[in-house]
């Protein structure tokens with residue numbers, strides 16, 4: 132059976148990296164949960180049962196039948212000894228599974244088992260013997276005093292927990308053997324990204340520890356801030372003590388009162404100064420974390436494959452960058468600061484309260500487990516809701532971004548209301564989730580509030596009773612000053628506890644929001660890589676060999692089918708064919724925006740996949756139909772791909788017929804072009820884009836000729852610039868003009884993803900095939916078909932008529 136499993140693993144992991152993890156719900160965690168629960172319950176029951184005097188007496192004059200601290204101690208010993216033993220046992224067993232040849236591990240695990248069973252046997256024997264003796268004393272010794280009810284509960288819990296732990300220790304043999312079966316296999320691809328059996332990336336779970344790790348570089352800052360926090364919390368914890376002293380010193384005279392009040396004031400000032408530093412440093416750390424996170428996230432997004440952007444909308448990605456990271460900023464810094472502050476405040480206050488009166492402290496602690504269980508449930512709920520909320524918000528952001536960036540189209544169709552309706556729909560969806568978030572927050576905080584106020588009322592009542600006893604007999608009970616101090620501490624603890632619970636909700640909300648952020652950070656692009664071969668004497672030769680391709684976002688349609696095409700250095704190849712045939716896709720594959728499903732593309736005889744993408748992208752420039760300019764100056768747009776001097780920029784602008792119109796602008800090359808170049812005309816934009824391509828001095832020029840008619844003058848200028856740019860380069864042009872195909876070394880007709888005809892313009896016209904039909908269909912309107920076909924030299928005035936734009 133075990134051998135079978137191993138061979139299954141081997142099949143699964145063939146050629147891939149792998150490791151294992153263990154499920155959270157497993158033997159060791161159950162044992163640890165019981166041991167820690169035992170520890171907490173025992174300590175609380177012990178603390179609830181007596182006052183400080185009793186604790187000291189019961190330790191100093193230990194008696195098996197009367198003292199109970201031994202049971203609390205036993206629970207602590209179990210936490211200290213059995214918990215590490217069982218953890219180590221699991222570690223050794225796992226090592227044994229991975230290295231069966233290490234036979235000595237078997238002995239170690241046997242010994243650890245023995246220790247566990249012996250310790251739990253001793254624990255159960257001790258508690259049963261103690262319980263038996265107490266029972267015997269109760270029945271037979273008339274002088275035996277009944278124990279406090281909480282001590283009876285402590286004894287019962289010690290027996291029950293020890294019994295459970297003994298059973299678990301015995302079951303350990305069986306459970307450890309199951310580790311091999313229950314472990315979870317994780318596979319990784321070459322980039323180290325976890326994938327499933329089919330090779331698809333696995334969505335990772337995000338936890339608080341991962342969230343916290345974001346703030347690792349800020350550790351020194353956070354540590355210093357934490358130091359300030361300690362001082363602030365210390366001063367806050369001392370304050371109630373002095374409040375109590377002020378109450379009691381009023382009896383002793385003005386000198387004592389003045390001194391105490393002055394000390395209290397100094398404590399407050401001291402605390403305020405450190406509180407200032409604490410708040411400043413934590414916020415600074417938060418700002419740093421979020422700035423770094425945004426940079427990392429943007430880098431990760433911008434390096435993604437082009438295919439990624441086919442399925443992810445820009446607005447949503449921008450939302451991750453802004454709003455999700457903001458939620459994380461608070462979680463990893465300010466919230467940590469607050470959490471540690473409240474935690475410290477709570478622990479410190481509890482210790483001080485314990486020294487003031489242990490019994491009263493015990494009453495307060497009884498509420499803790501109930502609130503903790505509620506908080507965990509609430510946190511999980513908040514995490515889910517928060518993710519939903521961020522997703523809805525992301526969708527709304529995407530809609531807004533799309534409408535605003537296409538404002539001209541919106542205005543043309545008077546679609547403002549429609550855009551608003553769509554946006555409102557998404558905002559309503561987010562609001563609906565937001566309503567649930569608000570209700571959940573309110574109910575939880577209210578619930579915690581009720582529990583905490585109940586505990587405070589109980590403490591107040593019991594404290595009042597003790598003060599009453601003190602009035603009757605000053606050796607008993609507590610003074611009003613101690614009760615004042617105790618109550619202030621109680622309020623501090625209650626406040627800290629309530630705020631900590633709501634912080635837990637915030638953390639879970641941050642975990643929810645961070646799921647997408649970590650997804651993006653973990654996602655490694657398939658195509659993007661920064662190393663590879665760089666060809667020294669690249670001549671511009673391009674070769675497509677048996678290329679098949681399907682867009683990942685539309686897997687059901689194969690767009691390129693078995694394409695074989697060679698473009699010799701210096702040749703101009705014109706791609707023509709019906710719209711949607713796959714011309715642009717072939718150019719996309721050459722830029723390695725996508726990788727072919729099968730077959731390969733070669734540059735200078737080397738597979739594109741083996742070349743450095745940075746290098747080959749510098750070797751080719753693309754001028755598209757509708758060039759996208761950036762919202763910066765003309766100069767910066769031209770020099771986008773290369774750090775160029777102004778002289779170089781002017782030289783290429785002249786070559787691209789752009790210098791003249793740029794010179795007419797008041798700011799010349801510093802003129803800002805607006806978002807996507809809206810402040811330039813279509814022809815001007817194209818000429819700037821040609822200059823931007825030329826500055827790279829590319830070996831290969833990829834052209835997508837404009838189909839939209841520019842006015843005659845600017846069309847002439849653009850065409851002239853393109854003609855000039857083509858000289859001395861390898862060109863692939865998605866052709867729409869007769870003049871272009873006429874001059875092409877080779878015309879390639881592409882239909883439904885396949886090359887259907889190849890030849891020169893004249894050869895293809897003679898062949899009477901698809902190309903001729905395309906030409907005829909396009910040019911009949913101009914009534915020049917006859918002229919074109921009969922004109923051997925091809926010199927006619929209608930050369931610039933659009934050719935194939937179906």
Ligand SMILES: Nc1ncnc2c1ncn2[C@@H]1O[C@H](COP(=O)(O)OP(=O)(O)OP(=O)(O)O)[C@@H](O)[C@H]1O
Nearest residue numbers: 441682684685690709710711712713714715716717
């Ligand atoms: N990013 C994409 N995701 C999915 N499908 C796409 C994508 N881009 C293009 N397509 C599809 O691939 C097919 C080929 O498109 P392509 O743009 O290569 O055609 P084309 O010949 O250049 O057309 P045109 O001359 O109209 O520009 C079309 O059916 C198109 O719908």
